[in-house]
Amino acid sequence: xxxxxxxxxxxxxxxxxxxxxxxxxxxxxxxxxxxxxxxxxxxxxxxxxxxxxxxxxxxxxxxxxxxxxxxxxxxxxxxxxxxxxxxxxxxxxxxxxxxxxxxxxxxxxxxxxxxxxxxxxxxxxxxxxxxxxxxxxxxxxxxxxxxxxxxxxxxxxxxxxxxxxxxxxxxxxxxxxxxxxxxxxxxxxxxxxxxxxxxxxxxxxxxxxxxxxxxxxxxxxxxxxxxxxxxxxxxx
Amino acid sequence: xxxxxxxxxxxxxxxxxxxxxxxxxxxxxxxxxxxxxxxxxxxxxxxxxxxxxxxxxxxxxxxxxxxxxxxxxxxxxxxxxxxxxxxxxxxxxxxxxxxxxxxxxxxxxxxxxxxxxxxxxxxxxxxxxxxxxxxxxxxxxxxxxxxxxxxxxxxxxxxxxxxxxxxxxxxxxxxxxxxxxxxxxxxxxxxxxxxxxxxxxxxxxxxxxxxxxxxxxxxxxxxxxxxxxxxxxxxx
Numbered sequence: 397x398x399x400x401x402x403x404x405x406x407x408x409x410x411x412x413x414x415x416x417x418x419x420x421x422x423x424x425x426x427x428x429x430x431x432x433x434x435x436x437x438x439x440x441x442x443x444x445x446x447x448x449x450x451x452x453x454x455x456x457x458x459x460x461x462x463x464x465x466x467x468x469x470x471x472x473x474x475x476x477x478x479x480x481x482x483x484x485x486x487x488x489x490x491x492x493x494x495x496x497x498x499x500x501x502x503x504x505x506x507x508x509x510x511x512x513x514x515x516x517x518x519x520x521x522x523x524x525x526x527x528x529x530x531x532x533x534x535x536x537x538x539x540x541x542x543x544x545x546x547x548x549x550x551x552x553x554x555x556x557x558x559x560x561x562x563x564x565x566x567x568x569x570x571x572x573x574x575x576x577x578x579x580x581x582x583x584x585x586x587x588x589x590x591x592x593x594x595x596x597x598x599x600x601x602x603x604x605x606x607x608x609x610x611x612x613x614x615x616x617x618x619x620x621x622x623x624x625x626x627x628x629x630x631x632x
Numbered sequence: 633x634x635x636x637x638x639x640x641x642x643x644x645x646x647x648x649x650x651x652x653x654x655x656x657x658x659x660x661x662x663x664x665x666x667x668x669x670x671x672x673x674x675x676x677x678x679x680x681x682x683x684x685x686x687x688x689x690x691x692x693x694x695x696x697x698x699x700x701x702x703x704x705x706x707x708x709x710x711x712x713x714x715x716x717x718x719x720x721x722x723x724x725x726x727x728x729x730x731x732x733x734x735x736x737x738x739x740x741x742x743x744x745x746x747x748x749x750x751x752x753x754x755x756x757x758x759x760x761x762x763x764x765x766x767x768x769x770x771x772x773x774x775x776x777x778x779x780x781x782x783x784x785x786x787x788x789x790x791x792x793x794x795x796x797x798x799x800x801x802x803x804x805x806x807x808x809x810x811x812x813x814x815x816x817x818x819x820x821x822x823x824x825x826x827x828x829x830x831x832x833x834x835x836x837x838x839x840x841x842x843x844x845x846x847x848x849x850x851x852x853x854x855x856x857x858x859x860x861x862x863x864x865x866x867x868x
Contacts, residue, residue, distance in 0.1 A: 568785040571785055
């Protein structure tokens, strides 16, 4: 298995791997994993609030939840922001979740042509790695979402956790990511607090979100894309 | 001091730092440091062989040396390839060196507007760090050259050595680079052998170059850009 890491969707080259994994630890892919593990029917992601609203309008109000933030605040009229902590089974079981996430959506868009598209976060990286190992994929691309086109520490470390478990680092980014995971594996909360996006969340008072997103392998979810931006719990 | 790292020239944002440092460990900035420390008058770098030839034609033949490779082989009629091992004081003292380097030239081009532009490699990173620490720079940008637009492990680790010595990591890339330097500081030869560009050089039989470029702080050089692509030994 050849595992390549790309720091941001902008750095993904031409071509199509057998499997592509989108990572957005703070917080889109942590929230997706949590919602699906707790029984959400699907999570649909959008960069744009209008497109989200239009898609959500096709479903009965009681069957859906809408999540999204602008400027660090929950969008007015929405059910939640972007926090995975909202997504308890009491709230999300049986619901279709429409979620706004700029960086995560761009990543899923960039890798949509791969035959298998998954999402991973620290909370479910082991679960995703087990599935990938069980398949006969020759090439796997792990793509960080970053922040407005820039490298993000937490996405790269999560990508490194995948490389560690899959082996076969196929580019310099993969070698570096695995080494960074080794460095921080024992202190992922500190990692997320040092990361620039973690610092933004801390300023918003979201330490609980950071602590949750820093926990390794607490969620049994294999989020798999079935249509553009639509993620369901895949078969593991 | 705020030290930011950018993996490639393409990722450098708008704006102008007080000091910018170009890194191309394999092998342009290792060769530049070596040539200047051994008495070369200047090293002038070019992406393009024609531009190099035109510039070199303005000097008496006995005053210059031309270095460059295409497809892993020394350019016909040139004095050397890109190897720092060629640049002994017997050969380079008093000479003006015209060198072809695609990635390194692009990096220097991208940061040319900074008031102070330096180059660093593992062989002279401590020397460069001492100079930077002695100045009252508020912002320092360290820019890896990468390989055809991609992240390179060896440039990032060298950038990390600078961050370690300067403090003040100002972006996620800088935090990660410093951690990668910590990981490999004790085994830089292995690092360069694992890096994809190191593997290309190994296939060309250039292990001696790798071993030379992996040695930390063996060269006392502060290469400083005085005009576009023209590097001289600066005052430390």
